[in-house]
Amino acid sequence: MQTSTINIENIRRDFPILQRKVRNNKPLVYFDNAATTQKPIQVINSIHNYYLNYNSNIHRAVHQLAEEATAAYELTRDKVAKFINIKNREELIFVRGTTEAINLVSYSWGRQNVQKGDIVLTTEYEHHSNIVPWQLLTKEKEAKLEYIGVDDNGELILDQLNAYLDTGRVKLVTFSHMSNVLGTITNADEIIKQCHKKGVKVLVDAAQSVPHMKVDLQKLDCDFFAFSAHKMLGPTGVGVLWARKAILENMQPFNGGGDMIREVHKYETTWNDLPYKFEAGTPNIADVIGFSAALDYLENIGMDKVREHEIELTKYALEKMLTIKGIKLYGTPDMKKRGGVISFNLGDIHPHDLATIIDEDGVAIRSGHHCAQVLMERLDVSATSRASFYIYNTKEEVDVFIRSLNRAKELFRI
Ligand SMILES: Cc1ncc(COP(=O)(O)O)c(C=O)c1O
Numbered sequence: 442m443q444t445s446t447i448n449i450e451n452i453r454r455d456f457p458i459l460q461r462k463v464r465n466n467k468p469l470v471y472f473d474n475a476a477t478t479q480k481p482i483q484v485i486n487s488i489h490n491y492y493l494n495y496n497s498n499i500h501r502a503v504h505q506l507a508e509e510a511t512a513a514y515e516l517t518r519d520k521v522a523k524f525i526n527i528k529n530r531e532e533l534i535f536v537r538g539t540t541e542a543i544n545l546v547s548y549s550w551g552r553q554n555v556q557k558g559d560i561v562l563t564t565e566y567e568h569h570s571n572i573v574p575w576q577l578l579t580k581e582k583e584a585k586l587e588y589i590g591v592d593d594n595g596e597l598i599l600d601q602l603n604a605y606l607d608t609g610r611v612k613l614v615t616f617s618h619m620s621n622v623l624g625t626i627t628n629a630d631e632i633i634k635q636c637h638k639k640g641v642k643v644l645v646d647a648a649q650s651v652p653h654m655k656v657d658l659q660k661l662d663c664d665f666f667a668f669s670a671h672k673m674l675g676p677t678g679v680g681v682l683w684a685r686k687a688i689l690e691n692m693q694p695f696n697g698g699g700d701m702i703r704e705v706h707k708y709e710t711t712w713n714d715l716p717y718k719f720e721a722g723t724p725n726i727a728d729v730i731g732f733s734a735a736l737d738y739l740e741n742i743g744m745d746k747v748r749e750h751e752i753e754l755t756k757y758a759l760e761k762m763l764t765i766k767g768i769k770l771y772g773t774p775d776m777k778k779r780g781g782v783i784s785f786n787l788g789d790i791h792p793h794d795l796a797t798i799i800d801e802d803g804v805a806i807r808s809g810h811h812c813a814q815v816l817m818e819r820l821d822v823s824a825t826s827r828a829s830f831y832i833y834n835t836k837e838e839v840d841v842f843i844r845s846l847n848r849a850k851e852l853f854r855i
Pocket residue numbers: 475476537538539540541568570571617619620621646648649669
């Protein structure tokens with residue numbers, strides 16, 4: 442139960458859900474981590490403890506419970522700042538998830554800065570949450586949404602970036618740091634360098650990267666950065682938007698309401714300081730506090746080790762999958778350029794049928810378009826199956842998965 446990097450047995454003990462049996466009384470093999478990860482007991486206890494002992498609203502009352510809840514909520518902000526290595530905690534805004542973070546930027550920064558004829562440039566391997574908000578914006582503004590293409594290796598065709606930048610009309614380049622379908626790790630440094638040479642802002646959708654590798658924002662040097670707690674052991678309903686202070690200060694608020702104001706008069710309002718200007722209303726206090734425990738958990742393991750473990754597991758799985766006749770694997774075989782996500786098709790078995798069959802063996806994978814229909818069109822398929830790994834997954838589980846794929850193959854006689 443061991444890869445060379447981390448002690449999985451110890452880790453698995455912290456995840457109560459991994460002890461349960463699922464269909465046909467089979468042990469759960471959870472390979473749907475790109476959708477959401479499981480939660481360690483430390484995260485569950487932290488939320489439980491908040492509701493049991495110091496449930497209160499934050500930032501307002503002076504009583505002890507409010508003080509404790511505020512301190513715990515704000516402590517998470519400090520931990521996030523450390524986790525992604527940023528200097529100014531006020532640049533971190535808690536939102537509901539990556540989707541809300543991108544919508545915030547599109548609605549607030551986009552409406553102020555994108556005009557008729559401008560280009561917002563994204564890529565063909567984006568999640569819908571990094572496409573639809575830009576469609577809404579560009580339609581409203583009579584601007585254009587354009588796409589950097591994906592090559593047959595599952596990598597971005599970066600020459601196309603420069604051609605778009607040369608038009609002088611690009612206002613924003615926005616891309617996924619790691620594709621949720623292909624696992625491709627985007628060459629973010631290069632894109633950001635090219636964009637900044639031309640004064641173009643960059644948004645990085647880090648929903649699939651921050652949970653799986655060390656990301657240092659002082660090195661990355663983008664302008665907006667978004668990710669979700671639930672994909673990194675944390676609770677659902679919590680995400681982070683980071684943006685430079687100067688940009689946030691010039692942006693109009695996204696939501697109006699309590700906490701985001703300094704003074705409200707009948708017809709005029711002044712805004713609170715950052716980050717509160719963008720955190721209107723009662724936030725998701727319990728889950729932000731729970732997120733702290735998830736960050737501690739990952740810090741304790743070390744993100745370099747998380748990445749090494751996933752590389753080892755993915756390599757192992759890819760090798761075994763390649764021995765299955767009729768399998769089609771998507772994405773680059775180069776592990777330096779990909780994370781622990783494997784999309785595939787097996788003969789002409791529909792991914793939903795395949796997922797249903799292997800679910801009988803307790804194996805949970807994802808099937809469908811993975812909220813990436815533009816990419817499905819590019820790959821010329823309607824759907825794929827997807828296995829995605831995390832720190833608690835083992836080679837033995839990969840073996841169960843492979844046996845199950847072979848069983849499906851026999852059932853369908855391919
Ligand atoms: C690359 C990518 N971006 C954005 C999202 C949206 O994240 P959320 O649903 O947490 O807002 C996902 C979720 O799967 C994703 O994989």
